Amino acid sequence: MDPSYRPSLVHKNSSGSVALPFAGSDLVLSPSQWSRHVVGKISSWIDLDSEDEILRADSETTLKQEISWASHLSLQACLLPAPKGKSCGNYARCVNQILQNLNNMQLWLRIPLVKSEDDSMDVNSDNLIDSWEIWNSFRLLCEHHSHLSIALDILTSLPSANSLGRWFGESVRAAIINTDAFLTNARGYPCLSKRHQKLITGFFNHSVQIVISGKLVHRLPKGNTAVASNSDGNNVDGGQGHPLRPYLDYIAYLYQRMDPLPEQERFELGYRDFLQSPLQPLMDNLEAQTYETFEKDTVKYIQYQRAVCKALLDKVPEKEALTTTTVLMVVGAGRGPLVRASLQAAEETGRKLRVYAVEKNPNAVVTLHGLVKLEGWENIVTIISCDMRHWDAPEKADILVSELLGSFGDNELSPECLDGAQRFLKQDGISIPSSYTSFIQPVTASKLYNDVKSHKDVVHFETAYVVKLHNVARLAPTQPVFTFTHPNHSTDRSNDRHKKLRFEMPNDTGSAMVHGFAGYFDATLYKDIHLGIEPSTATPNMFSWFAIFFPLRTPICLHPGSSLEVHFWRCSGPTKVWYEWGVTSPTASPIHNSNGRSYWVGL
């Protein structure tokens, strides 16, 4: 649109017959070019929160006209100029009105990537400039609308790593790098600082489009001078002779330099930020395909094998190896992977085993029988088709091996199952795992929040989801929640738990939005052999578990220097176990999932 156009300058009487001063008609490109290759750019002069009433009215009219034109062209997205001041209420109101009537077009709000590194904790300080705050106000006013995203303007200097980290939990669609932000390398070519490089790599990993903007500001070495003289363009079009070509080449070089994704990550690519309901293996019977997938996790079974080895060596001294037979029971044997791991451990240590494979799923028992026959284990392995909580065992076990853990440790009711199985474990018997602990940390996860919100009910906000976390900002280190130890010889056997946790955000993060909590577990299989997905100690190359996500019905904004206090409860009734959770500081949230009304695990 003609940059000098202002609706208020158009003569009132003639307005009915005058065409809007757009640069060209829709015929200059084909419809598919418009919709595939062009992002609309809204006039940058608009200022809907100006003190000047006429400018404000002109801005609103122009914004609506341009968006309407972009819709007419079926553009996929429009770039909205950054809010001019700290106040953006009227801009947000107008954009929100537009969003209500938009079909598929995305609106990308430009936000300059600035945050003053003020150490002051004073939230009310007028000097604190953190463009994230503007974004946060804007998107709250627009109710986290899923068609409202961010285009970050990358400037010469960057905020701290913690501050940058927040954006990876937000819906950033594009990063606009001004040519001014580039340095010059020894050969005269543009390049970026190490910190910029790292940021851009992060954007690549999160499918953020990189846009180069501005003029050619680098004097290129000889041979490129002809190009340098033509420095009027504003955007990259990929053409060979484009004046911004050197910048583009550099960005392409950064992309090509990236390490290829490890196999596990490639496998998990399709699951990123995709919410799944947790399994209910106790109440439901798993399907063959599910067994098939999990049995492929060799890393996990190697850890189990190592644990059984250690346990066998502890139980049976070398000199008794030939005379003593250890009774090992696999409770929840499934199609047999732990039976195999245990027998391999026996072979490795030269210890003798008698194995009971207890499995409640009759379909898995069919496979178990086949396996035992195929491997010739008939004399060693006894298959028991029964729920471990009700089995009347013919003898007691030395070692109880199980894999009943969910992403949050106890969330698939391992404690209840193992308590039930403990009846047939000898007083000095060993449980593998011997203990497990759940962990949580607060996260920004606007994508997950919007997915939960799209169901428009409370139930989905009070459900925990299994999810491969990707578009997420982890705002504080994890903290342990519930621990269970087996066997449990205490007199009070309640598996109900209550934990109050307080998370402190790093001071240099700035404010951030907590959309919920990421949950993990770590299990001690036996002594120093552990297994888990808690990020700082996660077992490498294990793919059986994604994290768990506990959403918050209303996201909570954490300000610098304030801390987040959250309660988690594990509750139980006659037929089910459930979690409740709620934030008590800085402000109280509702208690989520009271009485397990929305989400529970059946006993």
Next chain:
Amino acid sequence: MDPSYRPSLVHKNSSGSVALPFAGSDLVLSPSQWSRHVVGKISSWIDLDSEDEILRADSETTLKQEISWASHLSLQACLLPAPKGKSCGNYARCVNQILQNLNNMQLWLRIPLVKSEDDSMDVNSDNLIDSWEIWNSFRLLCEHHSHLSIALDILTSLPSANSLGRWFGESVRAAIINTDAFLTNARGYPCLSKRHQKLITGFFNHSVQIVISGKLVHRLPKGNTAVASNSDGNNVDGGQGHPLRPYLDYIAYLYQRMDPLPEQERFELGYRDFLQSPLQPLMDNLEAQTYETFEKDTVKYIQYQRAVCKALLDKVPEKEALTTTTVLMVVGAGRGPLVRASLQAAEETGRKLRVYAVEKNPNAVVTLHGLVKLEGWENIVTIISCDMRHWDAPEKADILVSELLGSFGDNELSPECLDGAQRFLKQDGISIPSSYTSFIQPVTASKLYNDVKSHKDVVHFETAYVVKLHNVARLAPTQPVFTFTHPNHSTDRSNDRHKKLRFEMPNDTGSAMVHGFAGYFDATLYKDIHLGIEPSTATPNMFSWFAIFFPLRTPICLHPGSSLEVHFWRCSGPTKVWYEWGVTSPTASPIHNSNGRSYWVGL
């Protein structure tokens, strides 16, 4: 229940056959006595947020047992002990679980009425004791459950008036006055300080039950000593010889001393805190009953008559009184009250009038014709059955009289109607009213919030309601929002508006919850004759308008020293006018009613 009872001390094996140690069986009172006269009192030792795990578990078990017993007895309410410390997460979780399964019983959480009068603005100060904060956390965790209310413990000293004022917007059901809080009058009898008296009177006005608790601590003058010796009772039973009788007598005296309710308040009693949808008199036709009610508001029509008098005197000098006939048009004449007021003004001032009564409701026109005939006004009054926006007037008016105002001034589309009627007003003509302004103020209104919430949809949270505000705390003085002036000779005739307001709470209030905004209007009829419901300038004894209430989807907690920034927009489309509103500070709320999706007024 036996105060020494602790579930953990009961021998495990015998628990199946042991009766709970309740004071007596349900047979000591009749069912109707239990349900009408008894409020249950939960053991005061319980502490669900204790560091002591056993005490915590005992507390939860006991709380659930006692509530269950109270339900069994069909009690109307149970008194819950005040949270012991600053942390109440687990207590709230447990109460919330109970609330989910409760049918009709109310739970009254005891809250001591304390707030340190610390002037410090530091929100994070650990020394700030404000029991309202505890209540607020507790009820947020319980999601504003409508069965959770407050029993305030009144102590010897009271917080500031602003701090006390907050409680009148909360669901306070009882005020428990300890006998220690009473002073002694000159004759040796108990009495209360002036500030306590005022508070108790406020409670009477809000139907808060007064409970007297504690021992007889006053040595009564001779003649009452026999009673004083028997000072073991804990609660009032109303019996003649009750040891707390002197306190009760004093409270009864305070009640009897109160001024009787003025007639208007008595009339409005049934409407208190009852949400009504605003009228749509433009789109709908009012019913006879509605006209009947509003016509009775003599105060209003006296103001109109005074305004018309002044206008006539200004228009027609004394010497032209007999020769000049003023053309007065009543636009929206209804069943004729403004026609009558205008004619009375003409008579009072001795000026000659020609009146046009324009009314779009054909049913009201029937009554108008009857009135004109009955009063013999045929030569003076011409009845026009037409919408004023479309009427083709035979001549222009000197004075335009209308009563198109809603509780929020322009919310019944007076601006649009009068703009339409302005065509037939002379260039120097007068509009009565000549201008009107809307006002808002933030309020605590938990009852209204819960009523809106009970609909379980967004639509009701984005609707403005007409309501007689009573159980409401006004947190800051009103501020003007939109002003309209008639006639409007400006070239830009848009009636769209945008106003950003910033409310500062008095420092001594403490934190408070904003559930929404109360709205009012004030209209200048002519020169110094005004009419309105803005509290500080409200026209006395006028009953045509209640306030308007704009709810917030998520209540906003205001901390001391922070201010509330809110935006109101008046927007319009081809067929409707609507408001949007949203808070931008301390945190941003969603924009309410975007595009008038939930609430609008038809053109």
